[in-house]
Amino acid sequence: MPVLKSRGDSIEPLLFRKYPALKGHIAWQSLGNFPTLVRKLEKLGKEIGHQNIWIKQDGKSSDAYGGNKVRKLEFILAGALRLKRKAIITFGGIGTNHGLATAIHGKRLGLKTLLVLVDQPVTTHVQENLLLFRHFGAELCRAHNTLGAGLRTVGYFLTRPGLHFVPAGGSSPLGALGFVNAAFELKNQIEAGQLPEPKYIFVALGSKGTLAGLTVGCKLAGLQSTVIGVRVAYYWLANEKNTAKLANNVISLMRRHDKAVPDVSFSEKDIHVVHDFFGEGYGFATHQGKEALELLNRTEKIELDLTYTAKAFAALLDFIKRHKELSNTPVLFWHTYNSVDLTPIVKQDHDYTKLPRSFYDVFQTNLISYL
Ligand SMILES: Cc1ncc(COP(=O)(O)O)c(C=O)c1O
Incomplete structure (x- = not known):
């Protein structure tokens, strides 16, 4: 470890x-x-x-x-390592903080993260998190809705042995x-x-x-x-x-x-x-x-x-x-919200065309205004 x-x-x-x-x-x-x-x-x-x-x-x-995810990941990621897993699969909205926390802390421990993502209102925060997922080496899959996410996950389990499943939000x-x-x-x-x-x-x-x-x-x-x-x-x-x-x-x-x-x-x-x-x-x-x-x-x-x-x-x-x-x-x-400012990374690494094509629309749509 x-x-x-x-x-x-x-x-x-x-x-x-x-x-x-x-x-x-x-x-x-x-x-x-x-x-x-x-x-x-x-x-x-x-x-x-x-x-x-x-x-x-x-x-x-x-x-x-x-x-709040750090406290959960201290147990979850350690459990994955004990089982000698190399990669985590988890879910969330396209702007999931849990997904980002998993990608960042997983990477620190040498674990790869695969994120299966469902739709949520598009805000700048969502766009930034998507760019950060990629920056921190997460693999992304767009599933749109919960049913799609379930089917995609089964597909991954059948084709990629050794994945470690973590429920949405790390709430196991x-x-x-x-x-x-x-x-x-x-x-x-x-x-x-x-x-x-x-x-x-x-x-x-x-x-x-x-x-x-x-x-x-x-x-x-x-x-x-x-x-x-x-x-x-x-x-x-x-x-x-x-x-x-x-x-x-x-x-x-x-x-x-x-x-x-x-x-x-x-x-x-x-x-x-x-x-x-x-x-x-x-x-x-x-x-x-x-x-x-x-x-x-x-x-x-x-x-x-x-x-x-x-x-x-x-x-x-x-x-x-x-x-x-x-x-x-x-x-x-x-x-419970992260206070580390990651916007300098987003500013440096903001080319959304490096993301899978299925996410381009998130950057081409009108943002939900914050009222
Ligand atoms: C900033 C923030 N606060 C609170 C929560 C909610 O915590 P929980 O999912 O454990 O209910 C989350 C979950 O993603 C979160 O990102």
Whole structure:
């Protein structure tokens, strides 16, 4: 396995310290800079009359490419390497952040990435990610819709032995383990006095791994925080029932290797989802999201993206506005969007005709305007 330098306390996941029997069974490779910083949003708080809003900056989880995928990939890619796989196959929209994170971190570990991509609204972000997939050596396949993606994937499995399958968003039980670990990281930060225990944690809900992992992690770490997923993907994918199922699968995975993990189970009632900030569809910006993005940027100089984090932050702001009685209650925003600026690469390497011909139309169409 190529050895990458680890930094800070990323020498092994906190989870392995808590449940040592997991260590021999579950592979892990340091890819990021953990723990990620937490800080109080003082200026924002002053402006909106809430003294206790905090942010956890997973956007800075890696110098190569940050965001929430790094925690998942530390388990997923290590698992692929342990099985001696040479290439990853995974899915997403044509602008998938998960696909980009997999291509970048996979490449660092000597793994090739094959992305099967379905349509989503075309924005500059989507175009940039497509150029970056190629830049980082990913092979691309345009499937248009979910059915097409399924058929293409079967085709690849039949013709290319040794591919390692990773579900959309990296939200396998193994990937979600990264966020169980993240809850233990948060607990340490609370115990070290870096922030108060949040009463509420807001996070974007897409393929569910982040919400499921944090929900399980808070339970196991003994945190009283209510984790609230703000749905930014279609209901059939991102709902309470599916998230509870994933949370239970995470517990089963852990208990299979370490019986010290408590036999807890999750039902729909244990999963908290806000559904009202999705807007017109996946990848479509909303007015509330745009306002939330502008407010956080103006007050704290923190960037959000319009597909995920702006919608999640808009939900947090709305919650605070409707619950004036909570103006001193600690609320944490878990920032999940990469903060590494890759636009210099895009500027240098922007020739879309180097992409497969099936993607040319993405660069020849009218962009969806950001409202
Ligand atoms: C920036 C960002 N935030 C949040 C999410 C949602 O996380 P999950 O897919 O684990 O629900 C994603 C998923 O792609 C993402 O790219």
